[in-house]
Amino acid sequence: MVNIVHSSRKAEIKPPVVDIGVIGWIKANLFNGWLNSALTLVTLYFLWKTVPPFFRWAFIDSVWNTTGQACRDAGGACWSIVSSNFRFILFGFYPYDLQWRPLMAMIILFVLLFFSQNRTYWKKPLAFAWIAGLFVMGLLLRGGLFGLDPVESAQWGGLLLTLLLSVFGLTAAYPLGVILALGRQSKMRAIKTLCILYIELIRGVPLISLLFMSSIIFPLLLPEGVSINKILRAQAAIILFTAAYIAEVVRGGLQGMSRGHYEAAESIGLNYYQTMRLIILPQALKIVIPPTVSQLISAFKDTSLVVIIALYDLLKTTQTVLSNPEWMGFSREAYVFVAILYFLGCFSMSNYSRKLEKELSRGD
């Protein structure tokens, strides 16, 4: 018996070299079968043809901090268009000397976002911090108090405007969307019909038509002599649009709740408001966090459409730089820079949503 065990241990054979380690991995993942081998070779050839020239264009031959004329003589990418116009692209027509204020506001926003992504902080203090933060941001941007020079909101622009439109759009659209979703589930016919009409109408039309409405028709809707700032009007359109989509997402969560929860709440004597606030919404909203985040991502991307009604958001300030004769013709570099900014924002959000989904599905 002992002998047998012993001999089998002796006879233990190591796997062949080609099946383990780097070679094994390459064989299993790149060259398993003739089709995959061919695909790998074609792809490698394609990458060899595209990546080095791109790398050369973007880094080796590129210029980073010169005038537009020097750019034209250089062979590669002209990143100078970004470095020379950095502050205009980020802050638009905000008075040059006062640009530390939007910078501070953005830093506050990022700090708040940073703390919000950790679920252990999701408590009352964070909510208060957000309220205080939004207030301070508004104060910094507008000025007029505590010796800060007032700045017209018509002068806000660039990345600042993009962030403002998204953050305020989402914070306002979320509660509205929840109310709409509740209305759609309501037993009261009239309210249900109104909510369905609203949601389906808004979801059926492109955002651009709402933005046109905000820029052309809103002024007509208001009584004589009253006028609302263009940015606010666009903001209203974005809120109305996003709310309809959030409503649909929340509805999914509400439908996911079993009847037992409603019945249990009723049987302990809670009224409608208490049922929703204490039992249904906390659970339903938790289920739909991942789709809500993806809704946030698309809302963030959609703010770029305000270019079309001539608001100076990130994309529009970039285009303004491009229309300057000195920098004309460097669209690729400028748009790549803007794309990187958007990508960073959206990618971190979608990564976060994936992480959250995993955490939530683990069940805690």
Add this chain to the structure above:
Amino acid sequence: MKNTVPEKVPFWLDPKKRAIFFQFITLCLVGLLGYYLVSNTLHNLEKQSIATGFGFIHKESSFEIGESLIDYSAASSYGRALIVGALNTLYLSFIGIVITVILGTFTGVARLSTNWLISRLAAIYIEVMQNIPVLLQLFFWYAIFYETLPSPRQALNPVAGVFLCNRGVAFTVPKTHPVHAYMAVAFLAGCIIIYLVRRWAKKRQERTGQLFPIFRVSMGLLLGLPLLTWWMGGAPTELNMPKLVGFNFIGGLTLSPEFIALLLGLVLYTSAFVAEVVRAGIQSVSKGQTEAAMSLGLRPPMVLNLVILPQALRVIIPPLTSQMLNLTKNSSLAVAIGFPDFVSVANTTINQTGQAVEGVVLIMLLYLFFSLLTSAFMNWYNKKTTLVER
């Protein structure tokens, strides 16, 4: 036991009466708001002396449209201009959807490939495209077109018969010939015959268990009938080559930079989403299904056709339709780069006539029509494919 008279519930505690009261209040508020807004609008319009109503549709438009599928000139009416725009939207969306579905399916399958390199590349493509606003992509492609490509005189000629320049792409196409119309008819006839043959083959299989090589026959019909018509019509092979005349290409099929930039942007953006949809659909069919089908003795094509596709499509089709609708809605961004789609024509109309309310209402109606059509299709499809459980 004493017979208790039910206590009279005060009306504010009776849920039914309360509900009626709430609804009444809400309707009143909405009605009042609507009345207020409409009366303001009418007042404002009157003050700016803009006539309301759709009378402007018959007036002469007096603006040119770069690309049109039907006859149009500046002397045509606004109504006709809007029809041109709507047709352009439909045309663009249709081509876009076809390419998007094909590209998206390929990318989705590539994402699941066992080849590490391919799967990584597909993942990068999906992430990058999904996370950059589609408008920015449109601007980017448009800029590439008019900044990077040479003028028509130095047009690039990558493949014989195709010219690339900053005025667009010119293709060589077969010269118009009456046979082409017959070929289209033959193609349609082929489709109808295939539908009938399929029905017959299915019935026969249910009756006798015999299989019919439906795929090969369909392919043969689809390709063979038009080819046969072409051959019988004298096999015309004359080509319509684009030629450089003055500063531009004449002849052939020329696609404008706006159209191509729009198509490229919309297709690349939407196909990333379609790829995710396709991937999710394929992954939703568990491996056990394939193994079970194989162990029943079905051959791989039949496993795909009879077991995997019907189940995967049930998951894929609804989100796929909504992506198609998204593409159609996003085509309204054409206004930003100057392709004459419906929104951009309507926008010009609004600027010229001042009929803002009517213009925006028309835009909304058109897109609402598309989305109602889509949701009608989805309801029909969902009903048709819901799992019938015992």
